[in-house]
Every structure is written in structure tokens, then in C-alpha cells.
Amino acid sequence: NAGVTQTPKFQVLKTGQSMTLQCAQDMNHEYMSWYRQDPGMGLRLIHYSVGAGITDQGEVPNGYNVSRSTTEDFPLRLLSAAPSQTSVYFCASSPDRDYEQYFGPGTRLTVT
Amino acid sequence: EDKVVQSPLSLVVHEGDTVTLNCSYEVTNFRSLLWYKQEKKAPTFLFMLTSSGIEKKSGRLSSILDKKELFSILNITATQTGDSAVYLCAVGHGNKLVFGAGTILRVKS
Numbered sequence: 001n002a003g004v005t006q007t008p009k010f011q012v013l014k015t016g017q018s019m020t021l022q023c024a025q026d027m028n029h030e031y032m033s034w035y036r037q038d039p040g041m042g043l044r045l046i047h048y049s050v051g052a053g054i055t056d057q058g059e060v061p062n063g064y065n066v067s068r069s070t071t072e073d074f075p076l077r078l079l080s081a082a083p084s085q086t087s088v089y090f091c092a093s094s095p096d097r098d099y100e101q102y103f104g105p106g107t108r109l110t111v112t
Numbered sequence: 113e114d115k116v117v118q119s120p121l122s123l124v125v126h127e128g129d130t131v132t133l134n135c136s137y138e139v140t141n142f143r144s145l146l147w148y149k150q151e152k153k154a155p156t157f158l159f160m161l162t163s164s165g166i167e168k169k170s171g172r173l174s175s176i177l178d179k180k181e182l183f184s185i186l187n188i189t190a191t192q193t194g195d196s197a198v199y200l201c202a203v204g205h206g207n208k209l210v211f212g213a214g215t216i217l218r219v220k221s
Contacts, residue, residue: 031207033209035211040213041213042116042200042211042212042213042214043155043200043202043211044211045208045209045210048207048208050207056207058208059208059210090154090155097143097204097207098143098144098204099160100146100157100160101146101157101209102157103154103155103156104154105153105154106153106154
């Protein structure tokens with residue numbers, strides 16, 4: 001099992017560019033989520049999904065889109081990158097909401 | 113507004129000391145409280161607590177939840193330099209997980 005994988009590991013974008021952060025898991029988990037981590041602020045939930053075809057917003061969804069067409073994949077799209085989106089992004093998955101979440105290795109994004 | 117507050121924000125101890133980390137919360141539809149350890153990479157799971165008063169233990173780490181007073185503590189006994197990390201508390205409510213800002217622990221040899 002590879003667990004939760006994220007690509008890329010690092011990315012630099014210019015303001016206004018768009019991109020997709022990839023997240024995949026091979027554990028057949030129903031629940032997947034995206035977080036951003038900024039210094040001194042812990043992890044904040046961006047979007048989450050309770051199963052294929054179902055997504056919902058977290059605490060800080062503005063500027064991000066998600067879709068869940070398969071159980072395995074949960075990509076996060078930045079529509080028009082802004083410097084405020086400079087952060088470390090973590091994807092996580094769990095069998096359902098009542099289990100621990102397994103985290104991917106993270107993507108460090110810098111927007112200039 | 114849902115809130116998870118951890119204290120202290122940071123602390124420095126010497127090897128062999130015992131530390132207690134605190135987590136208080138105010139959320140609707142509480143489901144569970146989780147503790148994670150983060151060492152410069154992704155958080156790794158320590159404990160999940162759902163019932164009051166039942167201590168969970170793993171080696172030198174232990175944790176307990178008080179659902180009446182809305183808090184949890186994480187204890188680490190006989191600390192080692194390898195315990196240096198950020199400790200994150202998270203509360204599950206509804207379909208979401210809300211994290212506190214974390215406690216930075218540094219253990220000096």
C-alpha cells in the first residue's frame with residue numbers, strides 16, 4: 001500500500017495562474033479531505049468528500065474547487081492563485097468520519 | 113463558531129521531565145477528539161477519544177477526555193529528545209475535523 005500520495009511536493013506559481021494539486025489513496029477509503037497549514041494556525045479544512053460524487057466545503061473553501069469522480073482520487077484546483085494561498089497543503093483519508101485520518105506528505109505551494 | 117484551543121503554545125523541557133498538553137473545545141455535534149504528532153512532515157496519529165474518563169495509553173504517552181468540561185489532556189512521561197514535535201489536537205464534529213493551532217514541544221538533552 002502506498003497510502004496517501006500527493007503531487008507535486010513543491011510548486012511555485014505566479015499570481016493569477018491556475019493549477020491542480022493531486023491526491024490519491026489506495027486504501028479504499030470513503031472519506032477524503034484537503035487542509036492547508038499556515039504558521040501558528042494548525043490545519044484548516046478546505047474541502048472534504050464523504051464518497052465518490054459527494055463533496056462539501058470546509059472552513060476556508062474560497063479560491064479552491066474539488067471533485068471526486070472516483071474513490072481513489074481527490075484533486076484540489078486553485079482557480080486563480082493569490083499570494084494568500086501560499087501554504088503547505090495536506091490531503092487526508094479515512095474509512096469514514098469516525099476513524100483517524102491518514103495524511104499525505106504535503107505540497108508546499110508558493111504564490112509570487 | 114467552532115473552536116479548538118491548545119495550551120501552552122510552546123514549551124521547552126529537559127529529558128526525563130513529564131509534560132501535560134491541554135486542549136479545550138467548543139463545537140456542535142461533538143463526535144471525537146484526536147491527538148496527532150507532527151515532526152516537519154505530515155501529522156501522525158496518536159489517539160482518538162470518544163468517551164469521558166477513559167484513559168488511552170501508548171508507551172509513555174497517555175490521554176484522557178472530559179466531555180463535561182470540554183477538554184482533553186495529553187501526558188508525556190520521561191520525555192526524550194525524539195518527543196520534540198508539534199502536538200495537534202483535533203475535534204470531529206458532523207463530517208468535519210477542526211484543528212487547534214498546536215503546541216510546540218522542545219525536549220533538551
